[in-house]
Each structure stands twice: as C-alpha cells, then as structure tokens.
Amino acid sequence: MRWLANLVYLIGAAFYLPVLCYQMLVQRKNRRGWRQRFGHWPIRPSDKRRIWIHAVSLGEINATPLLVRKLEQRLPDADIVISTTTDTGYARACKLYGADRVFRFPLDFSWVVARVLRRVQPSLIVLVELEVWYNLVRTASGRGIPIAVVNGRLTDRSRKRFGLIAPLARAMFRRLTWVGAQDERIATRFRELGTLTDRVEVIGSVKWDTTTVADTIDGANDLAATLGIEPDVPLWVCGSTGPAEEAIILDAYARLLEAGVSLTLAVIPRKPERFDEVADLIRSRGHTCIRRSERPDAPPTNAPVPPGHPETVPPSVDPGHAPARTAPRPVFLGDTMGELRKFYSLASVVFVGRSLVPMGGSDPMEVAALARPIIVGPHMDNFAAPVEAFAAVDAIRVADNVRTLATAVGDLIADQKAARQQGIRARKVVLDNQGATDRTADRLVGLLTRK
Numbered sequence: 064m065r066w067l068a069n070l071v072y073l074i075g076a077a078f079y080l081p082v083l084c085y086q087m088l089v090q091r092k093n094r095r096g097w098r099q100r101f102g103h104w105p106i107r108p109s110d111k112r113r114i115w116i117h118a119v120s121l122g123e124i125n126a127t128p129l130l131v132r133k134l135e136q137r138l139p140d141a142d143i144v145i146s147t148t149t150d151t152g153y154a155r156a157c158k159l160y161g162a163d164r165v166f167r168f169p170l171d172f173s174w175v176v177a178r179v180l181r182r183v184q185p186s187l188i189v190l191v192e193l194e195v196w197y198n199l200v201r202t203a204s205g206r207g208i209p210i211a212v213v214n215g216r217l218t219d220r221s222r223k224r225f226g227l228i229a230p231l232a233r234a235m236f237r238r239l240t241w242v243g244a245q246d247e248r249i250a251t252r253f254r255e256l257g258t259l260t261d262r263v264e265v266i267g268s269v270k271w272d273t274t275t276v277a278d279t280i281d282g283a284n285d286l287a288a289t290l291g292i293e294p295d296v297p298l299w300v301c302g303s304t305g306p307a308e309e310a311i312i313l314d315a316y317a318r319l320l321e322a323g324v325s326l327t328l329a330v331i332p333r334k335p336e337r338f339d340e341v342a343d344l345i346r347s348r349g350h351t352c353i354r355r356s357e358r359p360d361a362p363p364t365n366a367p368v369p370p371g372h373p374e375t376v377p378p379s380v381d382p383g384h385a386p387a388r389t390a391p392r393p394v395f396l397g398d399t400m401g402e403l404r405k406f407y408s409l410a411s412v413v414f415v416g417r418s419l420v421p422m423g424g425s426d427p428m429e430v431a432a433l434a435r436p437i438i439v440g441p442h443m444d445n446f447a448a449p450v451e452a453f454a455a456v457d458a459i460r461v462a463d464n465v466r467t468l469a470t471a472v473g474d475l476i477a478d479q480k481a482a483r484q485q486g487i488r489a490r491k492v493v494l495d496n497q498g499a500t501d502r503t504a505d506r507l508v509g510l511l512t513r514k
Contacts, residue, residue, distance in 0.1 A: 211239070269503060303415065
C-alpha cells in the first residue's frame with residue numbers, strides 16, 4: 064500500500080508539474096519552502112511533549128489561534144508547532160506564532176514523512192478539517208502517534224473522490240484516532256470511508272468560536288476615510304470572490320444602478336494573484352477602480368479630494384442614461400491581506416463569494432458575527448451546516464444568477480430595518496452555536512493523556 068501511494072503521488076506530480084511551473088513563473092506562488100516540503104525543517108529541540116497542528120491554508124490557519132490558546136492553558140508543558148501548505152497560510156501562521164514554530168507541510172512520500180517525523184517527534188498530530196494524507200497517517204499510526212481531525216469537514220464530493228481510491232482511503236481513514244465532525248452528515252461520511260464508529264464524534268464547528276462578535280472593527284473607519292467610501296451611501300461588499308463571480312456581481316450592480324438604487328460596491332477577491340485581473344475587469348465595465356493597495360494611508364485633513372473619488376467623477380453624456388444619472392460609480396477593490404473583516408464591518412449588505420460558482424463557498428460566520436445581512440450563492444458545500452442554521456431562522460438569502468442577486472441586494476438596501484433584523488438573527492445563530500473549541504481541546508488533551 065505504501066508504494067502504491069507513492070506511485071499515485073508520482074503520477075500526480077508529473078501531471079501537476081506544468082501547473083506548478085506556471086504558478087512559480089507567472090503567478091509568483093509556491094517559490095519558497097521546498098526544502099521544508101521535502102522534510103528538512105530545522106530541528107527545534109524540546110524536552111516537552113510536542114503537538115503538531117496542520118492547517119492547509121489561510122482560512123484554516125485563522126481557525127487555530129483559539130484552539131492553540133485553549134491547549135496551552137490545559138497543557139502548559141506541551142510544545143505546539145504549526146504546519147501549512149500555501150504561501151498566504153504560511154505568512155499568517157508566522158505572524159500568529161513566530162517563524163520558529165511554523166514549517167511547510169511535507170510532501171506525502173513515505174521517505175519524506177519518515178524524515179519529518181524524526182525531526183518533529185510529535186506526541187499528537189492534529190489535522191484541521193480534512194488534511195488526511197495516506198503516508199503521514201500510516202507512518203504516524205504505526206509509531207503509536209495519535210492522529211486527530213478537528214473541525215472535521217468532508218463534503219459529499221470529497222467522499223466520492225476518495226471512493227476512487229477506496230483501498231487506500233479505507234486503509235487511511237481507519238487509522239484515525241479521533242474525528243471531531245462539524246455535523247452528523249459529515250460524521251457519517253467519515254464512517255463510510257472507514258473511520259471506526261466510536262472514533263467519530265459530532266463536535267460542531269470551531270469557526271463559530273473564532274468569529275468576533277462586534278458591531279465595528281478597529282481600523283474600519285480609517286479604511287473608509289482612506290478610500291473615500293461615503294458613509295451616507297449604502298455599501299455592498301462582495302468578499303472572497305472567485306473566478307467568474309466578479310462578472311456576475313458587476314452585471315448585478317449595473318442593474319441596480321440602472322434602477323436608480325444609490326449604492327457603492329467593494330470587491331475583495333479571495334486569491335491575491337487575481338487582484339490585477341479583477342481590477343482590469345472593473346475598468347472594462349466603465350468604472351474607476353479604487354485599489355486599497357494604492358491608498359495605504361488616510362489622507363490628511365483638508366487634503367484635496369483624490370482622483371477617482373466619487374465627487375470627481377464627471378456626469379455622463381450617454382443619452383441612454385436617465386437625465387440625472389452620472390457616470391458609473393467607482394468600485395473599490397480590496398487587494399490587501401487581512402482587511403476583509405474591516406470591509407464587512409462597513410457593509411450595508413454582504414455577498415459571500417465562491418458560492419455563485421461551484422467552489423465550495425466561503426465562511427459566512429464572520430459576517431454573521433458582525434450582524435450584517437448575508438447573501439450567498441447555491442454552492443456552499445463547505446459551509447452547508449452554517450447555511451442551514453442561518454436559513455432555519457431566515458437569516459440568509461440565496462441567489463443563483465444576475466437577476467436574483469440584484470433583487471436580493473436591492474430588497475435589503477430598500478428595507479434597512481428588515482436587513483438589520485436579518486443580521487441580528489444571524490448573530491444569534493453564531494452565539495447559540497459556540498463552544499466547539501472547548502470540547503475539541505478537551506478531547507485532544509484526553510488523547511495526549513491516554514498516550
């Protein structure tokens with residue numbers, strides 16, 4: 064089985080190599096950390112029990128700080144190290160935990176995994192959501208190292224994909240020591256793939272706990288002042304958007320403007336490498352694109368209004384427009400990292416991206432914690448449980464095309480009282496579902512203690 068897994072990985076690597084070259088040369092991604100990916104992490108000596116937490120990317124890394132803090136409180140004698148895969152995840156992890164505690168997740172070849180385990184020497188391995196890899200699980204379990212999946216998330220699509228390599232999948236999943244699933248459907252999928260029934264437990268999502276329940280976010284007003292976002296004009300924020308979504312959003316925005324809706328749009332793509340592409344798309348639709356990266360500091364008091372600010376946009380001369388209509392309003396582009404929640408805090412209504420197209424969706428819980436009205440597309444597979452919880456109390460709206468998206472935004476802008484009530488209901492769902500992190504930390508301490 065081990066060599067079969069290695070063979071599968073080698074074949075996959077051969078097909079992925081052109082993509083990797085494109086990412087490195089054109090997108091300037093995945094250029095660093097390759098020695099670590101092959102298991103050469105600088106040895107960090109410690110006489111403490113070591114917990115290795117792996118979170119693949121930025122979203123998963125952002126779900127770990129509270130869990131790490133809970134574990135440190137319960138296990139002050141433990142040493143916690145973090146691995147991640149993506150560039151953005153690595154940068155965030157280094158900021159949260161310090162570079163000496165962070166390393167790149169190794170390639171899952173058997174010899175690489177063996178090298179990493181010798182260097183890290185973990186007493187417990189914690190995988191966030193679904194980072195289950197055959198050689199890591201097999202080798203670690205063979206050495207008596209417990210392996211836990213926290214905030215377990217397994218979509219039906221992923222379950223079917225694992226079914227294509229059923230012998231490897233079952234051999235891997237049955238070696239998991241404990242799975243803390245987000246809901247019962249996810250727990251059932253883990254069991255179907257081979258995880259022992261008594262090792263799967265429904266815990267809930269730790270992301271309910273990581274959201275900050277607040278009305279405003281520090282720095283949000285400074286962001287608005289810097290960009291020239293008008294406080295008396297409703298702001299529609301589209302966060303974590305993916306390919307093909309921005310075009311739909313801009314079409315819906317055009318409909319709303321044509322209908323006379325007073326509204327400003329801000330778009331924050333999920334992937335940094337798409338910032339320039341989205342900026343070009345915005346300009347191609349006739350809008351001035353105001354990029355956050357080009358306005359890093361708030362303008363001084365009494366400074367002249369910067370070019371592109373809504374007040375400087377000249378009237379339209381297109382005879383097809385209504386007489387009082389001005390040229391298309393500027394569109395704000397959030398092209399910096401770590402400011403998405405500031406934009407959400409300023410929003411009158413929020414669309415959560417990667418959901419109009421089948422990309423699994425993005426986290427709606429952080430929007431709900433701010434009590435902002437939420438709109439999503441139909442493809443929220445990765446967040447099915449939270450969406451159902453919101454839908455059960457009429458705290459979310461679903462749109463699947465330009466027309467329904469424009470209608471949903473227009474309705475919420477037109478009835479601010481109803482929009483506010485929708486946001487309040489969503490926040491209550493967040494508060495009612497918190498507690499998964501404490502339960503998860505208790506189970507992990509139990510695993511380490513039994514070991």
